[in-house]
Structure formats: structure tokens, C-alpha cells
Amino acid sequence: MRAALAGDEAPYRWLLAEIGRAVRPGIRAAFSRARLGDGDIEDVVQETLLAIHLKRHTWDADQKVSPWVSAIARHKAIDAMRRRGVRRAEPIEDFEAFLAAPEAPDPHARSDVERLMESLNPRARDIVRSISLEEQSISATATRLGMSEVAVRVALHRALKALGAAWKATQS
Amino acid sequence: MKTDDLILALSADAKTRGPSLTGRVLLALALGACVSLAVFMAALGVRPDIAAAAHTVRFDLKFLDTLALLLPALLLCLRLSRPEVSAGTMLMWLLAPVVLLAVAVAVELATVPSDLWLRKIIGRNWWHCLSLVPIFSLPPLAALILALREGAPRYPALTGALAGLAAAGVSATIYATNCTDDSPLFVATWYPISTGAVAALGAWAGRKWLTW
Numbered sequence: 001m002r003a004a005l006a007g008d009e010a011p012y013r014w015l016l017a018e019i020g021r022a023v024r025p026g027i028r029a030a031f032s033r034a035r036l037g038d039g040d041i042e043d044v045v046q047e048t049l050l051a052i053h054l055k056r057h058t059w060d061a062d063q064k065v066s067p068w069v070s071a072i073a074r075h076k077a078i079d080a081m082r083r084r085g086v087r088r089a090e091p092i093e094d095f096e097a098f099l100a101a102p103e104a105p106d107p108h109a110r111s112d113v114e115r116l117m118e119s120l121n122p123r124a125r126d127i128v129r130s131i132s133l134e135e136q137s138i139s140a141t142a143t144r145l146g147m148s149e150v151a152v153r154v155a156l157h158r159a160l161k162a163l164g165a166a167w168k169a170t171q172s
Numbered sequence: 173m174k175t176d177d178l179i180l181a182l183s184a185d186a187k188t189r190g191p192s193l194t195g196r197v198l199l200a201l202a203l204g205a206c207v208s209l210a211v212f213m214a215a216l217g218v219r220p221d222i223a224a225a226a227h228t229v230r231f232d233l234k235f236l237d238t239l240a241l242l243l244p245a246l247l248l249c250l251r252l253s254r255p256e257v258s259a260g261t262m263l264m265w266l267l268a269p270v271v272l273l274a275v276a277v278a279v280e281l282a283t284v285p286s287d288l289w290l291r292k293i294i295g296r297n298w299w300h301c302l303s304l305v306p307i308f309s310l311p312p313l314a315a316l317i318l319a320l321r322e323g324a325p326r327y328p329a330l331t332g333a334l335a336g337l338a339a340a341g342v343s344a345t346i347y348a349t350n351c352t353d354d355s356p357l358f359v360a361t362w363y364p365i366s367t368g369a370v371a372a373l374g375a376w377a378g379r380k381w382l383t384w
């Protein structure tokens with residue numbers, strides 16, 4: 001975790017993928033107990049990953065990672081269930097147990113993220129798409145858009161923050 | 173968008189990890205306190221007899237009390253801005269200023285004749301205390317809430333209320349250098365009302381701005 005947070009892309013990407021795999025079963029269990037369909041589980045996984053990314057400075061390096069990850073996943077799962085009309089979200093204790101048992105990810109086409117990306121300005125949307133869907137590097141994206149790499153990084157960071165805020169805003 | 177695609181975008185943003193939350197919060201509190209202090213010095217200033225007052229127990233006790241509020245409130249606020257931390261028994265730390273004040277009041281009641289009690293309670297500056305402590309707490313409270321937006325509190329309203337207590341601690345420390353009412357009877361009557369109002373404002377702000 002410490003290495004992954006040091007700023008290198010490869011270990012960080014690995015960590016996020018691991019976390020995604022680890023939180024998915026807990027979210028699925030919470031959804032099935034609330035009698036919600038499976039269709040939105042991946043949205044909650046993605047929302048959790050975005051929150052983990054945007055809030056990663058709140059992890060205390062002296063503490064274990066799993067309680068921190070499960071607290072964020074639980075928070076986002078409860079939020080998502082409330083949004084879907086579940087009045088009383090049961091306390092979710094499953095996350096810790098599931099963290100040890102990863103499972104394969106779902107293929108997932110049209111998602112909340114994609115819908116929320118409509119709210120970004122065109123340039124920001126272009127940058128996020130370019131790096132995520134088209135798998136271009138920061139430098140390739142910078143060259144294509146005639147921007148500096150720093151400007152692309154800043155725009156990407158702002159876009160991700162804006163996505164987090166847009167997700168939050170869909171709650172009410 | 174597939175989760176792996178999102179992860180690509182997130183990992184491309186791996187480098188932009190801001191300064192630590194503790195650093196941000198402490199900086200915010202310091203900046204807010206400086207603004208309050210500057211306005212305070214320009215508008216009111218410390219009481220003229222402060223050098224003499226500093227040698228009296230009652231005057232010094234006011235600062236012991238405000239610091240006993242500020243420190244636990246700030247530490248708790250910082251801890252609770254992490255997602256996995258629940259409040260629990262740590263909230264007992266907030267009893268420190270209450271116990272301190274209660275002991276001071278008991279000693280005051282035992283040593284001051286009862287016909288002076290009411291005069292000590294009302295003092296001369298109660299209206300100042302009720303209005304100025306909340307006013308001077310606004311800059312640190314605003315700065316704290318802004319900094320805490322980077323946090324991920326499990327209980328946003330409680331975290332906001334603690335920010336309010338910390339801001340009130342700063343403000344009361346500043347105001348107490350001007351106030352000439354030093355009796356614990358005065359302090360225990362008026363300061364908690366102001367502090368409670370600021371904590372309520374902080375709770376409201378927390379609910380509004382600290383959810384994530």
C-alpha cells in the first residue's frame with residue numbers, strides 16, 4: 001500500500017484492481033440482502049474506487065489498510081442503497097470477511113461514471129476518455145490535445161474530483 | 173465504462189496526492205486564528221491591566237480552560253475525519269474543560285461570600301462574551317470546515333461540531349485576553365453558551381459540507 005501510494009502508476013493500478021476485487025463480494029452481499037438487483041453493483045465498486053483515490057490521504061500509514069478500505073466501501077454501499085430507496089440500510093459487517101476472498105470482476109458496459117461524465121466539460125471528458133477507454137498515456141494525450149503534460153495531469157485530477165462531486169450530488 | 177478503464181484513469185492521477193490532512197487542518201486553524209487575532213487587535217485589543225492580571229489565578233485559569241477545550245476538540249476532529257474511525261470513548265476527552273471548570277466553580281463558591289455570587293456571574297461583559305466569542309470563531313471555523321472537506325468523516329455533523337468546539341476554543345482564548353471578568357462563575361455561565369452555539373453551527377456546516 002505504501003509503495004502503491006508513493007506516486008508510481010503501475011503499483012497503484014495493481015492496488016486499485018485488488019481493492020476492486022476485494023470489495024465487490026461485500027457490496028454484492030449487501031445488495032442481495034436489501035433485495036436489490038445485481039445491475040448496479042459495479043457502479044458502487046467504481047464509486048468506491050473513486051472515493052479511495054480521492055480520499056487516499058486519509059489513510060493513516062500506521063494503520064491497517066483493510067479497515068480503511070472496508071469503511072469506504074461500506075459508506076458508499078449504504079449511500080447507493082439509500083439512493084435506490086432502501087430505507088433502513090442494515091449494518092454491513094461482511095466487508096472484512098470478504099476482503100480475503102477476491103472474485104472475478106463483472107463485465108460492465110453503460111455505467112454511472114459514463115452518465116456522470118456528461119456533466120464534465122468537453123475537454124475534461126476527452127482527457128478522461130482518452131486515458132481510460134482509449135488507454136492512451138498522459139504524454140500521448142498531451143501531444144494529441146496540444147497541452148503540456150502538467151496541464152493534462154491537472155485537468156485529469158480536476159475531472160476525477162468533479163466526478164466524485166457529481167456522484168455525491170446524485171444522492172439527494 | 174469498465175472498472176478497469178476507470179482504474180486506468182485513476183492510476184494516471186497517482187502523483188497528485190495532496191498534503192496530509194493533519195497538515196491542512198493545522199494550517200487552516202492557524203490561518204483562521206490569525207485573521208481573528210488581527211481583527212481582535214484592531215477592534216478591541218487586550219485589556220489594559222493584562223500584565224497584572226496575568227499574575228492572578230482566575231485570569232490564568234480562563235486560558236487553561238479554553239486550551240483544555242481546544243486541544244481535545246482538535247485532536248478528535250482530526251481523528252474523526254478518517255472513514256474507519258468511530259467516536260467511542262474518545263469523546264470523554266471533552267469532559268476535561270467541563271471538569272476543570274466545575275472544580276474552579278466549586279472553589280469559587282467556597283471562597284467568595286454568597287451575596288457576591290450574582291454579581292460575579294453577571295459580571296460586566298456578558299453580552300461581549302455572548303457575541304464576540306461566536307464572531308471571532310467564524311474565521312477558524314470556516315477555515316477548518318474547508319480543510320476538512322478533504323477528509324472522509326464517518327459522522328459529518330459530529331466532526332463539524334468538533335471543528336466548532338475547536339474554533340470556539342481559539343476564539344475564547346483570544347477574547348479572554350480582553351474580558352475583565354475572570355471569576356469562574358462568569359466563565360462557567362457565559363462561555364459554554366457561546367461555545368455551544370458555535371458547536372451547533374459547526375454541526376450544521378458539517379452536515380452540509382463534510383459529507384462525501
